[in-house]
Amino acid sequence: MKWSWRDLRRRWPLVAAIALVIALGTGTYASLLSTSAWRRQSNDASFALLHVHDLRVRLPQGTTATEGVLRAVVAGLSRAADVTAARERLVVPTQLAGPGDLLVSGEIAGTDSTPGPQVDGVSTTAGRALRPADDGTAAVVVDSAFAGRHAGLVPGELTVSGGSRVRVVGAGQSPEYFLITGGQGATPFLSQSSYGVLFTDLHSAQRVTGAAGQVNDLVLTLRPGCDRAAVAEELGRALRDTPATRAATVSTRDDIDAYRVLYEDIEGDTQLWRVIALLVLLGAVFAALNLTTRVVEAQRREIGIGMALGVPSRWLAVRPLLFGAQIALLGVGLGMVVGWVVGIPLRNVFVDMLPLPIWRTPLQTGVFLQAAALGFVLPLAGVAWPVWRALRVQPVQAIRVGHLAARGSGLAPVLRRLRLPGRGYHRIPIRNLLRTPRRTALTALGIAAAITTLVTTTGAIDTFHGTLDRAEREFLHAAPDRVIVTLDGFQRQDADAVRTVGALPQVGRADAGLLLPVTARSGAADVDLVAEVLPDGARWSPSIVSGAATGGLVLAEEAAHDLGVNVGDTIVLDHPRATPEGLRTDRTTMRVAGLHPNPMRMLAYLDQATAAPFGFTGVTNTLTVTPAPVWTSPTCGERWSPSRTSARRTRPRRPPRACARPWTST
Known part of the structure; x- marks a missing residue:
């Protein structure tokens, strides 16, 4: 022990470097892999x-039922005893x-506020929560x-759609909206800064939306241990047997976008973190092996003298092994501190990126013990290897150090058979590398691990940004000035709201389209899609990389790959169908007409003829608006926009004569 302590003191800069390398590797490994457990525990608690x-x-979107009907359906189930709580809601898209x-898109979620167990509650983070006295007063939590x-x-x-005003009394969170992915009637993948959700009571939602006594949603919780699938199946049958709810759909918590994304991302991120953590740890191990090997090889003379004096080999191995164990313990101890320190900013990153009401970040003892074991065993093995090699040679060979110890070893003799240009001393660096290939390989592997870590992290970020750039180019490849108007439900194409938008003086053209949620199936694979029915002669249409834009469904290349189909193949679509009794879910076999390059695989497109079986002829829920041209006079700088033409005026009025011509259009 005294000799090993003397070795530590004599080589303290090298010892400190080895311990710091081990600490960085084990600490980073422990902190990165702890984040998965933190996220899972925080998700569960929230x-x-x-x-x-x-x-x-x-x-279905745009349809409602009388308040109490959905609750009555649940109460009539034979498995009603498995239901612990049920709340009717009115969830409608709006603008804020x-x-x-x-001025942004949003959603109003009004929940029955009668006393009793809550479902999908709201956790208040600022201001105050809703009170019983707020019922019906248009008070909301944003x-x-x-x-x-x-x-x-x-x-x-x-101010919400329709001109109603609401009082914001607080800010809060609800499980369905931990992540904003686009709501009912909304465009998918909206950011949380451009999509606002208002939580309120049911009567306030009915008041501000003009849907008195109406609901369109019901959420319920079940007794732990009951058969959720059986309850869902019976509930679906009961809804289909009730005329007012025949087109209703039943989903589970696994279908919540925020729930699915938050849990599925843990698995994907865990794989990425594990790769990065192992790369960092391996880089540290290779560096520690290289450094500890140099320390032990420096003691070859002392080991050789000990063997020549007859000291047993096992005694000679104790001193360098103790030296290696002490370095490993020192590195592991520092690694626990490094892991704790690195975990602090990691926690802050996740809290900012994933705003949950509860964040739990306890010390992950198992992960730290795993990192400590790796950080201890691997450097100790790096010491044991050269000690074992030194004890296997003759004492006279062990006494040789420096260049004499490596003479004729390694791959240096290979140079004798190769003719390299230049003088002999030009080959000395290459000979040094080949003479000790193990040391060279360890150094190269350590550097390679560091570079691989850098390439992995920057490559992942670059891939993410590259995907968004590809999607942006596809969206803007034609008519980049268009504006998408989402209606609050299905409307006739000659409805007042549609005509009003088209008659605005700022609107040059308004194309009525249709946006429908569908599910594409092929064999055992299925992909959820947002199918857009493009109007005839639309200014914008997707780029086609294979096939045609008409005569079937146009899929993203990624979606086609996931479904295992190509142009000309057929798939099965689960989609809403408009019937005289309301919307129903139907199934249609459809041909894949073409593929588009947008990396957002959920985007699919149909032409009017292909979408005819859906039953939405003459119906729209989105408008693609092209702004009217703006004329500018270079003489006085006045800007002028022509008014819309009407039945009495077939030509747009001319620019005012107050400014001299010419006028330029923008």
Whole structure:
């Protein structure tokens, strides 16, 4: 022990370097792999805190039922005893206008506030929660992520579609909206700064939306241990037997976008973190092996003298092994500190990126012990290897050190058979590398691990940004000035709302389209899609990399790959169908007409003729608006936009004569 301590003191800079390398590797490994457990525990606690629903009943977009009908259906089930709580809701898309020229899409979620167990509750993060006295008073709690990106909302006042005003009394979170992925009637993948969700009571939602006594949603929780699938199946049959709810769909908590994404991302991120952590740890191990090997090889003379004096080999091995064990212990101890320190900013990153009401980040003892074991065993093996090699040779060979110890070893003799240009001393660096190939390989592997880690992380980020850039190029390859208007439900193409938008003086052209959620199936594979029915002669249409834009469904290349289909193959679509009794879910076999290059695999396109079996002829829920041209006079700088033509005016009015011509169009 005294000799090993003397070795530590004599080589303290090298010891410190080895220990620091081990600490960085083990600490990074422990902290990165701890994040998966943190996220899973935080998800579990957050969803349990707010009583996330087990089953959800949703009526088709634009349809409602009388308040109490959905609850009555649940009460009539033979398995009604398995239901612990049920709440009717009114969930409708809207637009929000507020301070600072705020104008964004949003959603109003009104939940029955009668006393009893809550379902999909709201955790308040600012202001106050809703009270019984707020029932029917248009008081709302805004989504906390949205409020955090727009100052001055809490407390405040907002205007929703239809001109109704609501009082914002607080900010909070609800399980379905931990992540915003686009809501009912909304475009998918909206950010939490451009999509606001208002939580309120059922009567307030009915008041501000003009849907008195109506609901379109029901959420319920089940008794632990019951057969959720059996309850969902019976509930679906009961809904189909009730005329007012015949087109309703039943989903589970696994179908919640936020729930699915938060848990599925853990698995994908764990794989990435494990790769990065192992690369960092391997880089540290290779560096530690190289350094400890040099330390032990420096003691070859002492080992050789000990063997020549007859000291047993096992005694000679104790001193360098103790030296290696002490370095490993020192590195592991520092590694636990490094892991704890690195975990602090990692926790802050996840808290900012994934705003959950509860974040649990306890010390992951198992992960740290695993990192400690790796950080101890591998450097110790790096010491044992050269000690074992030194004890296997004759004492006279062990006494040789420096260049004499490596003479004739390694791959240096290979140079004798190769004719290299230049003088002999030009080959000395190459000979040094080949004379000790093990040391050279360890150094190269350590550097390679560091470079691989850098390439992996930067490559992942670059791939993400590259995907978004490809999607942006596809969206803007034609008519980049268009504006997408999402209606609050299905409307006739000659409805007042559609005509009003088309008659605005700022609108040059308004094309009526249709956006429908569908599920494509092929064999055992299925992909959820957002199918857009493009109007005839639309200014924008997707780029086609294979096949045609008409005569079937146009899929993304990624979706076609996942489904295992190509142009000309057939797939099965589960889609809504408009019937005289309302919307129903139907199944249609459809041909794949073409493929588009957008990396967002959920995007699919149909022409009007192909979409005819859906029963939505003459119906729209989205408008593609092209702005009217703006004319500018270079003489006086006046800007002028022509008015829309009408039945009495077939030509747009001319620019005012106050400014001299020419006028230029933009």
